Amino acid sequence: MEIFWRTISDYNAATWTFQLLLIIIGSILTISLYRDPNEKTKKAMKLFMVFLNLWIAIIYYLVFCSDRNYYYIFAIFWAIVACIWLYDLAKGGYRLERSYKYDKIAFVLYAIPFIYPAVSFARGMSFPSVTSPVMPCTVTIFTLGLLMSFSKKINLFLVLFLFHWALLGISKIYLYKIPEDILLTICTVPAVFLYFKEYISSDICTNSKPGNHAINLILLGTCSVIGIVFSYVIFKSFGYL
Amino acid sequence: MINGNTYQATPPLQAHNSKELVLKEQSLFLSEYASTLMGSGVHTSRVIRNTKRIGKALGLEVTVSGLHKSLILSVVADHTGDSFSTMVEIPHSPISFEINTNLSRLSWEAHDEQLSFHEIVKRFTGLVSRPKLHPIVVLILSSFANASFCALFGGDCFAMGIVFSATLIGMFTKQQMLAKDINLFLSFITSAFIASLAASTSVIFNTTSDIAIATSVLFLIPGVPLINGFMDIMEGHVITGTARLINALLLVLCIAIGMSGTIMLTKHISI
Structure with a gap:
């Protein structure tokens, strides 16, 4: 636990200017993606996502979190996420096409990376020992927001990786009592449900059973179970159960 | 499916008068049936049993030789003694207990209810074209x-x-x-x-x-x-x-x- 916060503190102290730069570039690219979603902007955003995920893998984990146990597993994990974006950039499978359906949810998700440090400050912590908008969980939420707004053709592989990260987040809440990650957990379950729903509705599996309505019900049931389990863990970890 | 083409039976007596053509059609169907079973994860002896059972219901004596990638069928008509041999590739299809069960049941239905060839083919086509699990x-x-x-x-x-x-x-x-x-x-x-x-x-x-x-x-x-x-x-x-x-x-x-x-x-x- 002590090592956990010390590594975060070192990371923030050494990289806050770069983090600021990344936030500015990310914001500019996101705004341009909404204003003028042309091929250049889309490619630039994908390239940014590759860089952002590699940043987490290399700078965050390999450089600053090397005192943590098994840090290299997470570096590999984020490198794979970067590779998914890179593959997408090369192949053009996920076209970042706006769906307009979930824009409001997406804007809420964009705001959450900035709420993370606010929660840390509210808990009485001070810079640099606070969560920041360029950390694994916040990057996950930003990616979920991006995918939510541009969800015409979902990259489900990426979504599943992010869901896995959220699952690790719930474990961190339980074991290390980090309340900031509650935000990630709350966002992920409904987001995953919506991604799957979109994926099924855009899928071309015509000769399959059960029907889309039944599959959505199965998904809803599964996500509800996961949501209940997550809520139970959160309440239990803070002594309410 | 035979070599990627959907098998469609023609009512035997309406379209073909020749007994050899009927035998050929039945043999091709049996090879299709056997290869579908093999492809959906059924062990060889069950494939042979089921195929022979349908053959018997149609008045045919069937001999099946199973290889890993293909099946060889030799079909002899009981009454005329005419024979027809065919070799079919086993398709790469996912394992399906549903197809396995349904096609086995079809062989019993053909045997017990003495279904006509046309009816067997119709039921077979219906069973294999059923929707798969999403x-x-x-x-x-x-x-x-x-x-x-x-x-x-x-x-x-x-x-x-x-x-x-x-x-x-x-x-x-x-x-x-x-x-x-x-x-x-x-x-x-x-x-x-x-x-x-x-x-x-x-x-x-x-x-x-x-x-x-x-x-x-x-x-x-x-x-x-x-x-x-x-x-x-x-x-x-x-x-x-x-x-x-x-x-x-x-x-x-x-x-x-x-x-x-x-x-x-x-x-x-x-x-």
Whole structure:
């Protein structure tokens, strides 16, 4: 636990200017993606996502979190996420096409990376020992927001990786009592449900059973179970159960 | 399907007067039936039994020789003594207990109800063209099944959750790779690597991570080919059985390679 916060503190102290730069570039690219979603902007955003995920893998984990146990597993994990974006950039499978359906949810998700440090400050912590908008969980939420707004053709592989990260987040809440990650957990379950729903509705599996309505019900049931389990863990970890 | 073309029977007596043509049509249908059964994961002796049963209902004596990739059928008409031989490729279709059961039932229906050839073909076409389970449903159910395996092997709740999520990722990888016609062995290696890597993230917690990693790849175990291989050998179909076993063992080797990749990358983990 002590090592956990010390590594975060070192990371923030050494990289806050770069983090600021990344936030500015990310914001500019996101705004341009909404204003003028042309091929250049889309490619630039994908390239940014590759860089952002590699940043987490290399700078965050390999450089600053090397005192943590098994840090290299997470570096590999984020490198794979970067590779998914890179593959997408090369192949053009996920076209970042706006769906307009979930824009409001997406804007809420964009705001959450900035709420993370606010929660840390509210808990009485001070810079640099606070969560920041360029950390694994916040990057996950930003990616979920991006995918939510541009969800015409979902990259489900990426979504599943992010869901896995959220699952690790719930474990961190339980074991290390980090309340900031509650935000990630709350966002992920409904987001995953919506991604799957979109994926099924855009899928071309015509000769399959059960029907889309039944599959959505199965998904809803599964996500509800996961949501209940997550809520139970959160309440239990803070002594309410 | 015969060589990728949908088989359609013509009412025998209306379209063809020639008995040889009828025999040919029946033989082609029987080869289609047998290869569909073999492809959907049925052991050889059951395929032979079912095919012979339909043949008997049609007044035909059927001899089937099963190989790993193809079937050879020799059909002799009881009344005329005319014969027809055919060789058919076994299709690469997913294992389906539903097709297995339904086609076996069809053979009994043909036998007990003395169905006409045209009726058998009609029912067969209906059965094989039934909708398949949606891949997303398979994905979710496999993940629950794997998480349950984790619990059975003594994994705790965190390990179960991690295995559920790791299976979602691994299984989706497998589905996507197979849908894109990527080599089966490569798909297995990649899926095993991805699933075990995702499961290996459990090592940071005080949980049963060894069980999580070990059970995260169980969805890839080729259980049906392994069982069929043994059954074939036990029932005297040694060549088919051995081929099936070798194929299944190669898949197990692929899983081991994928897991080894994860363990090599995360070599400080003490499993």
